[in-house]
Amino acid sequence: MTAKSSLLAAAAAFAIATVAAPVLADSGPTDAQIAHIAYTAGALDVAAAKQALAKSHNKEVREFASTMLRDHEAVNGQALALVKKLGVTPEDNATSQALARQAAETHDRLAKLSGAAFDEAYAKNEAAYHQAVNSALKGTLIPSADNGELKSLLETGLTLFSEHQHHAEHLAAKL
Amino acid sequence: MKAPNSIIALAVLLMPMPPALAAPRTHTVVIDKMKFGAVPANLRAGDRILWVNKDMFRHTATAKDRSFDVDLQPGARAVSVVRKAGAISVVCRYHPGMRAMLKVTA
Secondary structure (H helix, E strand, O other), rough: HHHHHHHHHHHHHHHHHHHHHHOOOOOOOOOHHHHHHHHHHHHHHHHHHHHHHHHOHHHHHHHHHHHHHHHHHHHHHHHHHHHHHHOOOOOOOOOHHHHHHHHHHHHHHHHHOOOOHHHHHHHHHHHHHHHHHHHHHHHHHHHHHHOOOHHHHHHHHHHHHHHHHHHHHHHHHHH | HHHHHHHHHHHHHOOOOOOOOOOOOEEEEEEEEEEEEOOOEEEEEEEEEEEEEEEOEEEEEEOOOOOOEEEEEEEEEEEOOOOEEEEEEEEEOOOOOOEEEEEEOO
């Protein structure tokens, strides 16, 4: 991983950690907040994949983006079904908002790029983004989840996102 | 002419039988939680593998030697055949971290 993408990952992890701090002050985020954060993280990556599919002409980048779109929509579909079953209403919170703000900045930065420059920036950001989300899942979201089914879905998410992270790192290294 | 016929019939019956061809068998490999499950240890050329995708994600079971490539929607199952002896490296095209190794004997 390059210094730039490490920096991105660190910045994203910092955003999650620092913004989550007020939420965590008592006893960690509630299940309603965790569900919102996890769903938001997935939805933001779906949006990033759509941007890549609209802009990239690179076969491998497009295949990667298609996988991101499909996998994250699958997890989020399960997440929606689960919160409905549990009668939980996902609750917006500072962490979700920080993720969305940062994704909007990334979207605008990538929108100005094209061709190989876009492909490289997208792949690097995907590696950094998944790394940051995985750190949050491992360090905060999974340990804080009270409901067993939510915890289990988050663990499946971590397995999936870890594979995505390695896939993105491998892709970024090739571009 | 009866005697020679009987002798021929007897001779045919006594001829050593060719070894019975082993009937191809079907082995199941389950894909779940972003992993290929245990692969059969006793695969023989001609055997079939039933790939069962129990995961919530779409996967493939793709032989690196291109001898088979099955695409599995969540909950789907599909059969491939291992045609010759040797080691076959299998990967999911969508998730390159997912791998399995098949060892096929003749």
